[in-house]
Amino acid sequence: MARLAVEEAVRRSEAYPHAVLSWVGADGFPVSVAAPSRGDGTELRIGPLPPGTRPEAGQDVCVIFSHIRPRPGVGYDQRRYVNLWGPAAPAGDLVAVRAERASGWDEAETPFVEYAERNVPAGLAYLEQRGRRPRLPAFWRFFLATRLPFLTATLAPVALGGAIAAHDGRFAWGWWLLALLCAVCAHLGINIANDLADAAGSDAVNVTPTPFSGGSRVLQYGLVSRGRLLALCLAMFGVSIAVGLLLAATRSWALLLLGAVGVVLGAGYSVPPLKLVHRGLGEPVVAAGFGPLMTVGTYLAVTRDWSYPAFYGSLPVGILIALVLYVNQVPDRQADAAAGKRTLIVRWSRERVIGVYVGAVVVAFALVALGPLLGRAPAWTLVALPAVALARPVVRGMRESYDAPYGLLTAMAANIALHFATGLLLTAGWLLAIPF
Amino acid sequence: MTAAAPRSPRCPGARGGLYARPVRTSAGVLPSEVEVLLDAALVAELTVVTAAGRPMTYPLIPLYDGRVIAMTSAVLFSRKLDHIRSNPRVSVALSDPVGIPAQPFARATVQGMARVGDEEDPHTAWERLLPLWRAKEPAIDKLVRQRFGLPLFFERVVIEITPIRVLYWPGGDTAAPPSVVELAGSR
Numbered sequence: 001m002a003r004l005a006v007e008e009a010v011r012r013s014e015a016y017p018h019a020v021l022s023w024v025g026a027d028g029f030p031v032s033v034a035a036p037s038r039g040d041g042t043e044l045r046i047g048p049l050p051p052g053t054r055p056e057a058g059q060d061v062c063v064i065f066s067h068i069r070p071r072p073g074v075g076y077d078q079r080r081y082v083n084l085w086g087p088a089a090p091a092g093d094l095v096a097v098r099a100e101r102a103s104g105w106d107e108a109e110t111p112f113v114e115y116a117e118r119n120v121p122a123g124l125a126y127l128e129q130r131g132r133r134p135r136l137p138a139f140w141r142f143f144l145a146t147r148l149p150f151l152t153a154t155l156a157p158v159a160l161g162g163a164i165a166a167h168d169g170r171f172a173w174g175w176w177l178l179a180l181l182c183a184v185c186a187h188l189g190i191n192i193a194n195d196l197a198d199a200a201g202s203d204a205v206n207v208t209p210t211p212f213s214g215g216s217r218v219l220q221y222g223l224v225s226r227g228r229l230l231a232l233c234l235a236m237f238g239v240s241i242a243v244g245l246l247l248a249a250t251r252s253w254a255l256l257l258l259g260a261v262g263v264v265l266g267a268g269y270s271v272p273p274l275k276l277v278h279r280g281l282g283e284p285v286v287a288a289g290f291g292p293l294m295t296v297g298t299y300l301a302v303t304r305d306w307s308y309p310a311f312y313g314s315l316p317v318g319i320l321i322a323l324v325l326y327v328n329q330v331p332d333r334q335a336d337a338a339a340g341k342r343t344l345i346v347r348w349s350r351e352r353v354i355g356v357y358v359g360a361v362v363v364a365f366a367l368v369a370l371g372p373l374l375g376r377a378p379a380w381t382l383v384a385l386p387a388v389a390l391a392r393p394v395v396r397g398m399r400e401s402y403d404a405p406y407g408l409l410t411a412m413a414a415n416i417a418l419h420f421a422t423g424l425l426l427t428a429g430w431l432l433a434i435p436f
Numbered sequence: 437m438t439a440a441a442p443r444s445p446r447c448p449g450a451r452g453g454l455y456a457r458p459v460r461t462s463a464g465v466l467p468s469e470v471e472v473l474l475d476a477a478l479v480a481e482l483t484v485v486t487a488a489g490r491p492m493t494y495p496l497i498p499l500y501d502g503r504v505i506a507m508t509s510a511v512l513f514s515r516k517l518d519h520i521r522s523n524p525r526v527s528v529a530l531s532d533p534v535g536i537p538a539q540p541f542a543r544a545t546v547q548g549m550a551r552v553g554d555e556e557d558p559h560t561a562w563e564r565l566l567p568l569w570r571a572k573e574p575a576i577d578k579l580v581r582q583r584f585g586l587p588l589f590f591e592r593v594v595i596e597i598t599p600i601r602v603l604y605w606p607g608g609d610t611a612a613p614p615s616v617v618e619l620a621g622s623r
Binding site: 028030032035048064081116123136143223 | 478479481483484485489490491492493495510511512513514515517523525526527528529531532534535537543545547554557558559572573574575576583584585586587588589591600601603608610611612613614
């Protein structure tokens, strides 16, 4: 519950049909009585109440005004309450309460998830005092720590690279799977490194995390120790580097160059001294890493050759994944700013953020449309064009809920779907164009 | 209403409105009129006494098994547990005609001794109350399945309140004196 100004709390109390007045009875048990209430300034007048169910003059009382809306088959919603405290005074058959302090919560103002998030330190302290820790099964801890669902960002470009190789008649499952393993482990390692880097910064002060933003929260919730998370991060990067070296040694040493760029971008994204995302360079880094680097790298690992169509085809995928990061930073912008993480969203106005989003989507789908005309992609890749419709709920969501983190959930989900659907449809386009 | 009010075996919720379903099958320790309210209540006001001797009230969902009124508190909101530990005397008010869809409506305050289940595992101990909780808030099952999204909310401590005295206002009319029922053998 949050502190409220007494006048504000009394004003809010007017919206409730009754109060519950509580005081401590002579036998030490609290007595609680519901009754109508009227407010005036800092005073409440509660009653009528008969003798015997009124507090003594001067006795400290607590008055709560509480509301929920029942929802059959679900439970309830619209939770809100106001608490006031102060001394009681008899006033005929009424009880006057001169409120001295107040608090309350209204889930329409502070969503429950945020309300809970603000109390995480208290929850951890309670458990720690009793020698306990929050628990989750190992799978869920891994799922959260690695942000596993975000692997769509890797699957799309790697699938596209494989499809272009297949189109060229040079696909090989084994090499493609190794490339996928290398990319997946790099991606999960980057996610964890990002958590480790932000743990004491923007993630620590973020009280409005969503499933798409605000980090994995495994450190903030005490689900995994920092040491274990670091070990998992190093293990992921270790596997990625080992597989990358194997591919470089057996397929093309040029992969070493791509791998080195990937490591620099991946680590430099959030880890000092580069901290590229703090400098507003997160989007181009992500576009490069999860666009050309992965698609061209996959093609190279599978075929041992470079491919300009692979590079061209990866550009819209790279732009769209950068836009996933871009939109997901909208709800984080206050925490990011507080932690000195000067993302583009922190730097720009709402109008500019939305305008740049629309412009980037136009560029991405113009590249898709122009691919066949420029001879860089088969006509079948035009099947990806209808996916642009998924950008509409994103723009609408940003326009309507820019300042409401949880109101942006649908927009963020649609934006991820926009990237993944476009990537898969481009992949399908290349596969459909394979001459039989 | 008196302490000797008839307490025939009942199917709780049969008169309890839209929410309560028959999950409690034994006769309870409380007067049947109050049990109807408890079975239907989606919210009750728990008042505890702080170390400074002042009252502090929290809205919570009451779960009644016929023996005790149980409430659960996420460790996120654990201050009330500290108050109860220092002073176990509490009251539970059943006051809201919207949050208590019972017919006929009445109001009651149950005073009792509360016990905090500190020694129990907060990860799992509260799950024994799920049948009662589910009857009032069916969406809880979905939330429990997604507990990985808000894990600390599902680290919960059980508060069990043994009723000692009941104040009861027929029709919810608190302008009239309440019936007072001292529960035999509860001290």
